[in-house]
Amino acid sequence: MTPEERERYARHILLREVGGQGQQKLIAARVLVVGAGGLGSPILSYLAAAGVGTIGISDSDVVSLSNLQRQTLFRSEDVGREKTGAAQEAIARLNPHVNVIAHPRMTDENAAGVVADYDLIVEGVDNFAARYALNRACLSAKKPLVSAAVGRFEGQLATFKPYEKPGALPCYRCLVPEEPPRDEQVNCAEEGVLGAVTGVMGTLAAMEVLKELLGVGDSLAGRLMIYDGLGASFRTVRLNADPACADCGAHG
Numbered sequence: 001m002t003p004e005e006r007e008r009y010a011r012h013i014l015l016r017e018v019g020g021q022g023q024q025k026l027i028a029a030r031v032l033v034v035g036a037g038g039l040g041s042p043i044l045s046y047l048a049a050a051g052v053g054t055i056g057i058s059d060s061d062v063v064s065l066s067n068l069q070r071q072t073l074f075r076s077e078d079v080g081r082e083k084t085g086a087a088q089e090a091i092a093r094l095n096p097h098v099n100v101i102a103h104p105r106m107t108d109e110n111a112a113g114v115v116a117d118y119d120l121i122v123e124g125v126d127n128f129a130a131r132y133a134l135n136r137a138c139l140s141a142k143k144p145l146v147s148a149a150v151g152r153f154e155g156q157l158a159t160f161k162p163y164e165k166p167g168a169l170p171c172y173r174c175l176v177p178e179e180p181p182r183d184e185q186v187n188c189a190e191e192g193v194l195g196a197v198t199g200v201m202g203t204l205a206a207m208e209v210l211k212e213l214l215g216v217g218d219s220l221a222g223r224l225m226i227y228d229g230l231g232a233s234f235r236t237v238r239l240n241a242d243p244a245c246a247d248c249g250a251h252g
């Protein structure tokens with residue numbers, strides 16, 4: 001590390017659980033952030049500020065005016081620009097040491113190829129097709145997947161590492177076996193979301209990513225964290241593997 005980096009990361013290096021070695025791990029790490037939206041904004045900000053050396057950003061959208069209420073990475077003048085380009089610039093202003101790579105939206109066709117280049121994948125997308133594609137790609141590549149979701153005043157967060165304890169730790173598909181019918185899906189575009197909820201859940205997702213990269217604390221794998229913003233409470237429930245899971249089950 002250069003003297004500039006030692007000063008930049010001084011508050012990390014002070015932590016016994018991180019130190020210079022942990023900071024080197026973050027600098028060497030490659031993380032794919034899928035979705036540069038309300039969840040992706042705090043995820044990208046905290047991972048870039050933390051010095052994660054290589055960050056991939058997967059998104060095919062452009063910044064719209066109605067994004068700015070929660071997508072804090074962007075500014076009014078970014079409206080109409082591609083999110084990956086605007087995010088790349090915002091990250092460069094925050095931390096020029098971070099190498100940012102842009103990727104299109106994840107599909108079954110491209111997910112495996114992109115996932116192979118990263119150590120860990122974190123997603124905050126608004127569609128099930130991308131989540132299932134990522135789940136399958138992460139399963140076969142044995143890469144951890146941190147998954148966050150929000151709607152209205154609530155959020156959910158989980159980490160999936162089924163390959164560490166097959167048959168015990170679940171994958172995303174164990175939790176959501178099939179895409180719910182359209183009218184039961186909580187959708188930010190139709191139902192709304194309080195912007196700060198995406199900030200809470202995106203920041204928690206960044207925290208779990210940093211823990212996994214550093215190898216510290218208790219992994220969230222096998223648990224689901226649920227945030228009730230109106231009730232001002234969190235609860236964590238056990239998640240078990242589904243032996244009948246189409247993606248990771250014995251007969252999958």
Ligand SMILES: [Zn+2]
Nearest residue numbers: 171174245248
């Ligand atoms: Zn599964």
